[in-house]
Amino acid sequence: MKTRRSDRLVDMARYLLEHPRQLISLSFFAQRYESAKSSISEDLSIIKRTFDERGTGLLHTVPGAAGGVRFISAMSQAEAQEFVAGLCTMVADETRVLPGGYVYLSDILGRPDILRPAGRLITSQYLDCEIDAVMTAATKGIPLAQAVAEELNVPFVIVRDDAKVTEGPMVSVNYLTGSSKRVEKMALSRRSLKPGARVLIVDDFMKAGGTIQGMQTLVHEFDGTVVGTAVFAEGRSTVRLLDNFTSLLHVETNLANGEPIRVNPGNFEQEIYQ
Amino acid sequence: MKTRRSDRLVDMARYLLEHPRQLISLSFFAQRYESAKSSISEDLSIIKRTFDERGTGLLHTVPGAAGGVRFISAMSQAEAQEFVAGLCTMVADETRVLPGGYVYLSDILGRPDILRPAGRLITSQYLDCEIDAVMTAATKGIPLAQAVAEELNVPFVIVRDDAKVTEGPMVSVNYLTGSSKRVEKMALSRRSLKPGARVLIVDDFMKAGGTIQGMQTLVHEFDGTVVGTAVFAEGRSTVRLLDNFTSLLHVETNLANGEPIRVNPGNFEQEIYQ
Numbered sequence: 171m172k173t174r175r176s177d178r179l180v181d182m183a184r185y186l187l188e189h190p191r192q193l194i195s196l197s198f199f200a201q202r203y204e205s206a207k208s209s210i211s212e213d214l215s216i217i218k219r220t221f222d223e224r225g226t227g228l229l230h231t232v233p234g235a236a237g238g239v240r241f242i243s244a245m246s247q248a249e250a251q252e253f254v255a256g257l258c259t260m261v262a263d264e265t266r267v268l269p270g271g272y273v274y275l276s277d278i279l280g281r282p283d284i285l286r287p288a289g290r291l292i293t294s295q296y297l298d299c300e301i302d303a304v305m306t307a308a309t310k311g312i313p314l315a316q317a318v319a320e321e322l323n324v325p326f327v328i329v330r331d332d333a334k335v336t337e338g339p340m341v342s343v344n345y346l347t348g349s350s351k352r353v354e355k356m357a358l359s360r361r362s363l364k365p366g367a368r369v370l371i372v373d374d375f376m377k378a379g380g381t382i383q384g385m386q387t388l389v390h391e392f393d394g395t396v397v398g399t400a401v402f403a404e405g406r407s408t409v410r411l412l413d414n415f416t417s418l419l420h421v422e423t424n425l426a427n428g429e430p431i432r433v434n435p436g437n438f439e440q441e442i443y444q
Numbered sequence: 445m446k447t448r449r450s451d452r453l454v455d456m457a458r459y460l461l462e463h464p465r466q467l468i469s470l471s472f473f474a475q476r477y478e479s480a481k482s483s484i485s486e487d488l489s490i491i492k493r494t495f496d497e498r499g500t501g502l503l504h505t506v507p508g509a510a511g512g513v514r515f516i517s518a519m520s521q522a523e524a525q526e527f528v529a530g531l532c533t534m535v536a537d538e539t540r541v542l543p544g545g546y547v548y549l550s551d552i553l554g555r556p557d558i559l560r561p562a563g564r565l566i567t568s569q570y571l572d573c574e575i576d577a578v579m580t581a582a583t584k585g586i587p588l589a590q591a592v593a594e595e596l597n598v599p600f601v602i603v604r605d606d607a608k609v610t611e612g613p614m615v616s617v618n619y620l621t622g623s624s625k626r627v628e629k630m631a632l633s634r635r636s637l638k639p640g641a642r643v644l645i646v647d648d649f650m651k652a653g654g655t656i657q658g659m660q661t662l663v664h665e666f667d668g669t670v671v672g673t674a675v676f677a678e679g680r681s682t683v684r685l686l687d688n689f690t691s692l693l694h695v696e697t698n699l700a701n702g703e704p705i706r707v708n709p710g711n712f713e714q715e716i717y718q
Contacts, residue, residue: 179450180457180494187458188560220454272610277636280601282594286462309582309602310610316590320556327554328583336546336584336649362551375610 173203178213186217186229186241190323195238214239225249227290228297243321244294245287247439253287254418254435261403261419264430271405271423273431279313279374279402288418289317292372292400295416295438296322299397302367303327305389307356307381314402315372322370327362329385331355343387348378348411356384358392367394376401379411386412404436447477452487460491460503460515464597469512488513499523501564502571517595518568519561521713527561528692528709535677535693538704545697547705549677553587553648562692563591566646566674569690569712570596573671576641577601579663581630581655585647588676592646600646601636603659605629617661622652622685630658632666641668650675653685660686678710 173181182199199210218229225246231239245253257278266274278284292314304326306315312328319326330337331354342357363369369389371382382399389396399415406422417436425432447455456473473484492503499520505513519527531552540548552558566588578600580589586602593600604611605628616631637643643663645656656673663670673689680696691710699706 175450176453176490177494177497179453180491181498181500183454183457184461184498184500187461216450217454220451223451224455224458226455226458268610268612270609274610274612274633274635276602276611276633277599280593280599280636282590282597282599285590286594309586309604312583312586313590313600316556316559316587319554320560323556325551325554325556326587328550330583335544336542336548337550338542338548359548359550361548362554 173205175209175213178203178205178210179216182210182213183217183220186239187226187243190227190241190243190321192323193232193238193240198238242297243290244297245290249287250291250294250438251435253291254438257284257288257419258433258435261421262431262433267423267430273375273403273405273421273423275374275403276310279310285313285317286320288314288402289319289321291418291438292318292416293321295400296370296398299370300368301370301397303363303369304372305329305358305363305369305385306372307331307385310375311373314374318370318372318400325362326372327358329356329358329388331357341388341391343384343391345384345387346380346411348380348383348407348409354380354384356381356388358388363392363394365393367392368397369394370397371399372401373399374402375405376403376415376417377405377407378409379407379415382415383411400438401436447479449483449487452477452479452484453490456484456487457491457494460513461500461517464501464515464517464595466597467506467512467514472512516571517564518571519564523561524565524568524712525709527565528712531558531562531693532707532709535695536705536707541697541704545679547649547677547679547695547697549648550584553584553676559587559591560594562588562676563593563595565692565712566592566690567595569674570644570672573644574642575644575671577637577643578646579603579632579637579643579659580646581605581659584649588648589646592644592674596644599636601632603630603632603662605631615662615665617658617665619658619661620654620685622654622657622681622683628654628658630655630662632662637666637668639667641666642671643668644671645673646675647673648676649679650677650689650691651679651681652683653681653689656689657685674712675710 227244228242304319337359339360340357403419404417501518502516578593611633614631677693678691
């Protein structure tokens with residue numbers, strides 16, 4: 171049945187939000203709503219205006235016969251700063267500091283209302299990148315990686331330190347942990363990543379960066395390319411095995427002056443869209 | 445600034461979709477859009493009509509001074525059947541069968557375009573339930589648990605078989621694996637679940653149900669209540685430790701007649717909303 175504009179706007183907004191980064195042809199919408207392409211175009215300009223005003227993300231129109239519209243989930247600089255300031259307050263709680271200087275973050279990384287904007291902020295740093303998959307390390311990187319993958323609308327793959335019977339054939343690599351200088355092993359199921367994929371690495375916490383370096387090696391074993399590396403929080407480390415990464419938070423524990431924990435915004439800012 | 449109806453519809457739809465199960469007052473929207481409550485009410489009836497027609501979910505209006513509107517993510521019976529039929533075709537692939545009769549599912553459980561509807565289908569079975577948290581077991585249950593938690597807008601907690609230094613104080617229980625009759629241990633960080641919570645247990649695969657029974661014990665250790673148990677797939681098992689669960693798929697491998705894998709819809713159907 172032919173639909174009214176108001177109904178089209180509601181459903182089209184939902185459809186776009188659920189299919190980020192996917193090119194959707196005007197014909198698809200014209201057919202879905204039994205409406206003329208000219209009406210669909212007008213609807214899209216209304217949606218674009220609202221998304222712009224509310225900082226929901228970008229609506230790109232691709233002209234031509236093979237064209238259409240693509241919604242790109244994104245967060246503005248202002249919203250990102252406000253969100254990260256809130257995270258800083260939440261994490262800067264000395265009861266989160268565990269023996270060894272580790273920081274308890276599992277409650278925060280189990281909240282959809284935090285993971286969603288965190289994923290949106292991270293993907294905002296890769297607006298113009300083609301990304302085929304998100305990679306993370308089990309267990310604690312998974313929630314953030316999934317949140318990022320949702321905003322990119324691509325699969326996420328989980329690297330493990332043990333080969334489970336339910337994973338099938340796996341590709342494994344050895345890597346050096348940065349802090350303790352031990353040689354460890356990590357593995358990824360062969361089926362889970364297509365050869366040649368463009369991969370965004372996501373993890374919860376980075377100290378020296380050994381795990382992330384291991385994942386980079388693994389991407390190369392699959393003939394893939396590392397598009398970038400994003401972590402929720404970076405900690406203090408005397409060694410740092412890699413430089414090219416972005417973080418939402420910078421966390422220091424057990425400081426020389428006796429302060430139990432100090433949390434600051436990470437280095438994400440300079441790369442975000444305005 | 446005062447907004448036009450079309451802009452309000454787009455942004456209000458997005459806001460409701462991102463805050464499922466949360467009661468939102470009309471005053472909140474009236475203020476957000478600098479519009480009269482009567483206009484907001486009309487907007488909401490348009491959104492409700494579209495959500496109904498497109499099977500997006502339910503929009504409940506709560507009258508009175510403390511009232512407002514609540515969006516409940518849900519999937520219709522027809523959409524659920526179509527979605528599960530697609531899953532059956534995808535899983536019924538003999539190359540997924542691993543030694544021991546295990547089934548490779550990690551690629552499917554790493555796709556946001558499958559996890560989102562799977563989460564929506566599972567929550568459709570608990571439309572009238574108050575749920576405070578979702579619980580799952582590391583590692584493979586996490587993606588589905590997160591997808592379910594997103595649709596419910598509640599935190600998810602991850603039970604582990606090892607106590608990591610980054611989890612802090614943990615509560616652990618022993619449980620009996622159903623198939624091998626071994627006694628295992630699982631633990632949950634004390635901070636991650638509030639005492640007395642109403643918990644939905646979610647996992648990827650269930651054979652005898654030992655892991656799920658372990659999680660039920662853990663919920664009781666936190667003085668909580670198990671609201672329900674939902675798994676992506678149930679396998680064949682000679683023993684079954686629990687009956688009260690729902691599954692999207694029923695998977696059998698290495699059948700007596702030589703068939704490598706047989707996949708059928710699980711037992712979800714009878715509880716879904718019409």
